[in-house]
Amino acid sequence: MFKKVLVADDLLSINQGVVSVLDTLKITDVQEVQYCDDAYLKVKKAAQDNEPIELLITDLSYKKDHRNETYTSGEELVKVLKKEHPELKVIVYSVEDRLQRVRTLMNKHNCNAYVCKGRRGLIELNTAINTVYNNDTYLSPQVAAATSPKTNIEIDDFDIILLKQLSLGLSQEGISQHLQKKNLSPYSLSSIEKKINKLKTQFGANNTIHLVSIAKDLGLI
Template structure:
């Protein structure tokens, strides 16, 4: 039994999300737990990595869509490269059927959609801190079924894309031109055009206009 005046060890957390209101809401919710403490917050990958180099952290909670050139999947890879033992929980508005396994492959220990109940966030945080993998029950069943080869799941064409190609598709769907995408990703316009060509080939489109039309529809479906 814990003595009444004993100091409870607190897990130190960084929250990385580019939506200020949502970020503040998550921080407020976590701060109500006696054993959780938000030590840092950021809206982009560069700031997050800089803070994590200077601040002891036990868990990173990361959104997929972030300000700047690096999304949450790429940030997760960078975090695991610098802090291999640090657990990462991805908390995102994006459909888990497309992004959960990408996040786990990048090194995340869990994936939770923002539309889940707030109680699920605390459960996910505690699960990941204990060293477990956290995904929704539905996603867990799907992953197990796929592992044993009996999922019955029809793969979305978008699942064929690499993480970077998916990011380019997202940016196209948000109305960005090639030059603008190149600036956001800090790559050349030719590199973006190459990614777009791969997207066109993998999704069996005839031209860039068809890619753009599909990208807009796909982005709308994710909202």
């Protein structure tokens, strides 16, 4: 089993729950932090000292406060850590259950597990730790659909811009002008129509309102 584990979560009270789970797993070397930057530094330091942290359990959302931090979200933290320390196992433990977020974390950032906070959260966390230790990945049941192929939709940055502008109340004509002003192409009304139409098909939306609504639910915008 893991020997050295780092727990990052800005709610100290939840931290305690996680630590109790680690306790039942006989993991004694457990460190806790409340800020992303602290987590980053701890991992770096441990690696440098040749006593690397084996597992990171982190939340996604950290409330901002007075501190001026480099990394302000769990996602950023995971992204950079997994890049610089691919051998570090990462379990995300969050209330967030939007599939798109989960998908990005698992597929793009190579997280090892995603556990939803909830009534069964700590139980699932227990399972996740064991599964990850055996070099497998784990997902809470309610987000298990996140990595299934059919959710695998190609959405690029341009699409996100379109959806965002729509959600801000711009007409298609208005979006066209907005894009032109920003030197983004394509910007013709016709192209915008076509792209929106494609998105509607991809998401199975009945109309543009529905499309934007879905995009918001997925956490795309």
